[in-house]
Structures are given as C-alpha cells and as structure tokens.
Amino acid sequence: MNTWKNFAKGLIKENPVLVLVLGTCPTLATSTSVINALGMGAAATVVLICSNIVISALRKVIPDKVRIPCYIVLIAGFVTAVQMLVKAFAPALDQSLGIYLPLIVVNCIILGRAEMFANKNKVFASAIDALGMGIGFTLALFMMATIREILGNGTFCGMEIPVLIDNKITIMTMAPGGFFVFGLLIAFMNKFAKHKPRKKDFGCEGCPQAESCGKLSCTEKTKEAAVND
Amino acid sequence: MIKLIVILLSAVFINNYVLSRFLGICPFLGVSKKLDSATGMSLAVIFVMLIATAVTWPIQMYLLNPNNLGYLQTIVFILVIAALVQLVEIILKRYIPSLHKSLGVYLPLITTNCAVLGVTILNIDEGYTFVEAMVNSLGSGLGFFLAMVMFSGVRSTIEGSDIPKSFQGLPITLIAAAITSLSFLGFGGIIENLFA
Numbered sequence: 001m002n003t004w005k006n007f008a009k010g011l012i013k014e015n016p017v018l019v020l021v022l023g024t025c026p027t028l029a030t031s032t033s034v035i036n037a038l039g040m041g042a043a044a045t046v047v048l049i050c051s052n053i054v055i056s057a058l059r060k061v062i063p064d065k066v067r068i069p070c071y072i073v074l075i076a077g078f079v080t081a082v083q084m085l086v087k088a089f090a091p092a093l094d095q096s097l098g099i100y101l102p103l104i105v106v107n108c109i110i111l112g113r114a115e116m117f118a119n120k121n122k123v124f125a126s127a128i129d130a131l132g133m134g135i136g137f138t139l140a141l142f143m144m145a146t147i148r149e150i151l152g153n154g155t156f157c158g159m160e161i162p163v164l165i166d167n168k169i170t171i172m173t174m175a176p177g178g179f180f181v182f183g184l185l186i187a188f189m190n191k192f193a194k195h196k197p198r199k200k201d202f203g204c205e206g207c208p209q210a211e212s213c214g215k216l217s218c219t220e221k222t223k224e225a226a227v228n229d
Numbered sequence: 230m231i232k233l234i235v236i237l238l239s240a241v242f243i244n245n246y247v248l249s250r251f252l253g254i255c256p257f258l259g260v261s262k263k264l265d266s267a268t269g270m271s272l273a274v275i276f277v278m279l280i281a282t283a284v285t286w287p288i289q290m291y292l293l294n295p296n297n298l299g300y301l302q303t304i305v306f307i308l309v310i311a312a313l314v315q316l317v318e319i320i321l322k323r324y325i326p327s328l329h330k331s332l333g334v335y336l337p338l339i340t341t342n343c344a345v346l347g348v349t350i351l352n353i354d355e356g357y358t359f360v361e362a363m364v365n366s367l368g369s370g371l372g373f374f375l376a377m378v379m380f381s382g383v384r385s386t387i388e389g390s391d392i393p394k395s396f397q398g399l400p401i402t403l404i405a406a407a408i409t410s411l412s413f414l415g416f417g418g419i420i421e422n423l424f425a
Contacts, residue, residue: 021399024258025343029251069311076304084300102303102350106343108255175249176411183396183403191395 003128010132017140018189022108026100027141028178034157037145039093041138043082043101048110048137049130050078056118056126071114072105079104109137140185147181148172233364236357238420240368246344247376248410253344257377258402260335267381268374273335275370278348280317281310282366285349286359306349314340344373380409 016022023044030040051074055062062070083101087094094101104110113133118126150156152172154165171177244250247257253274260270285306293299318336321329339345348369352362383405392401 024254025251028254069308072307072311073304076307080300080303083303099347099350099354103252103343103347105303105307106346171411174414175251176407176414178251179403179407179410183400183407186403187395187400190400 003125006125007128007132010129010134010136011139012136014133015136015140015189016109016112016133017137018186020109020112021186022112023137024182026103026107027137027144028175028182029100030097031141031144031148031178031181032173033096033149033153033155034142034145036093036096037141038138039086039090040097040100041134041141043086043097044104044107044109044137045131045134047075047078047082047104048113048134049127051075051110052113052118052126052130053123055114056121056123059119062119067119068111068115071111075110075114076105109133144178144181144185148177152177233361235420235423236361236364237368237371238423240365241372241375242413242416243420245372245376245410245413246347246369247373248406248413250347252347253342253373256339256342256344257373257380257406258399261377261381262384264378264381264385267377269331270335271370271374271377273332273339274342274344274373275367276332277310277314277317277336277339277345278366278370279363280313281345281349282352282362284313285309286352286362289353302350302353307346310345310349311340344369376409376413380406383409 010016012019014020017024017027026040026044030036051071054074055071058070079102082104083094086097086101113130117129121129146156150161150164151169152174153170154161154168169177172181240246246252247254256270256274261267288305288309289299289302293301293305314336318329321332321336348366352365355365357365384402387401387405396404
C-alpha cells in the first residue's frame, strides 16, 4: 500500500474519533484545555506506535485464540512505561490527566488498530498507520479542546483572549459542553467531509467487543421478530 | 456511617460515571437504545464493579503495596478483571443458567470497559478503606444504571422525531446526552451540605 495514503487516511478520511467514533471517553474527558488535549494525544500516540510495532512483529508468534489477552498485556506494559515517564518529566500533566492516563489501556483506538491493522500488516506499514491514527486522534482532541477552552475559559493554551476572558461560557468546560461540542463536530463531519453518514450509529468495526456486541443486536432482532410473529 | 452515605450518594449523582466523569461512554451510547438491554447491561456492570473491587483492593493493599510493586497496578488490574469476568461467565453458565441468559451476553462486553477499570483505580487513588471502596463501587454502578435507564427513555423519544440529516444517528444522541448531563449538574453541592 502507498505509504502516504496509509498515513493520511487516519487524519480525516478514517479519523479515529470523528469518523470511526473510537476512544470517546478520553476525547470527552481531556479536551477541557488545549494543553491537556495535546498531552493526552501525545501519550496515546506513543502507546499506539509502540504497541502496533510490537504486535505486528509478533503477529506470527501470538496464537490466534489468545490474541486479545496478549494484546492487552502488551498495551498495558507500554501504558505503564508512558505513565512513569509522564510522572517523572511532566508532573503537572500527570496531575491534570489523572485517571485517564492509565485508562489508555482500555482505549478502543489502540486495541482496534491492533486488531484491524497490525495483526495483518508488516511492521513498517503498521508503524505508519499508528502514526497517522495517533495524529488524527490528537487533531480531533485539539479541535475540541480549542473550541471548549476558548469559549469556556476565554484562553488558548493559557493565553488570555481580550473580549472572551470577560464573557466565559463556563458550561463549555464542564461535562455537558463536552457532549455538545462532540455532537456538533460529528454533525459537521457528516455534512462537509465527503463520506457517507454511517449506517450504524456507533463505531463498532475495530472494537474488540464487536463480536459479542453483534450477538447482542442479533438477540434483539430475534426478539423483535418473535414479537412481530 | 454518614461518610458512607455521602460516598454512595455523590457517586450516584454528583460524580456520575457516565455523565460527569465520561467513563463507560461506549456502552452508554451503544447499548442504550432499548430499555431492556440498557437494564441488563447496567446490572452486569454493577455486578462486575462489585466483584472487581472486592478482588483488586486486597491485591493492591496486601500484595502490591508491601512489595513496592505499585507501578504494576494497571497491568495487574486489567488482567485480574479480564480473568474474573471470564470466570464469572463460566460459573454462571454452569450453575445459574437463568441469570446467565439475562446477563451473559453483556459480560464479555464489560472486560475492556473503562468504567470498571476506572472505579478500581479511583478506589485506590482516593485512599478508601475496603468498606468505603465497596460502597463507592456500588454507587458508581447505580449511577451508571440511572444514566442508562434515563437515557434509553430519551432515545426512544428521539427515534420518532424528525431530525436534520447531518444530525441523524450519533450527533443528535450526543446532544441529547449533553442535556441529560446538564440535569445532573444541578446535584452539585447538595449532598455535602445535606448532612452538615
């Protein structure tokens, strides 16, 4: 596959947050300020690149049946390493990211890329894919955080903005603002980015739980059929 | 005793896992379409949160902390939770098939749910005792249940409405979630002052 295409698809066409709708929890929680968003994006990107490289290199060694637990252990290892690095070199960031730093382990983007890409492709392609996806994730976080910080706090990266600083819409940095901005951004992507609106309304492909989730919708369908009969 | 009640109520209302801490958004958006699947999922989450806390708290306090292995927290917790969920599923399937039928489909979904890992780590971070940790897990689970059930009602109303094309599907769901979480902001500050 063309290396550039492989890299660029993560930025807009298959943006993990806005198009695939993976990793919603950290996106909503850490986009209250631009600094936090960039920190979270960088941490997740590092973990994503490392895990994609190692999983791709080991793809012929890991038995198919126990692959998910293996991936989780590998990812948890890298997350622990990143956590310790952040604690040592950026203690302020560690404070503000708090619980969401260890929770990178259960970020669907990382397990999703391992499952969808790294276990089928060569090491270099996987690394490029991870880099693209990581930057796409950071970009989406950055967009959300910019909107939320400017409107909610009247600042950008801590710099005060003249008129807005006196007219804060504090709700934007609180929980409801997160949901609201995220909804608007996805609607914007549906309208202007040239891709068809998703049939399924939630990002299931690449989610490691998709299989059992599929079972769930199947049971619902059979129930509906039973009711209709 | 009062402390326990405050922990319980603030976990349910003020620090609601879904609506103010943003944990467990995936099942919140994915499974909340129908009331019965929302109920099943949240009961399974309450159940797993309780047993996960009951196992991980002693592991942290009696195994990791005395041996200076605190940095292994993330790896150990996620492995323990994954193994536990598998074990519970097998046991339910063998001995209580009726319960397995109603909760079983949801159990594997919970393994990599950030709400469960989140509650176990937060219990340690907050420095709760064992009883407080269990109460906090129960409250978090109940809060998840409350948010899921409320939101499935909201969504069934959305289904029948006329929505602008680019807002169909996920965007309108998120905006509805924003309004639901707005209603939970009103609880802030009430519970601490209730017993003061």
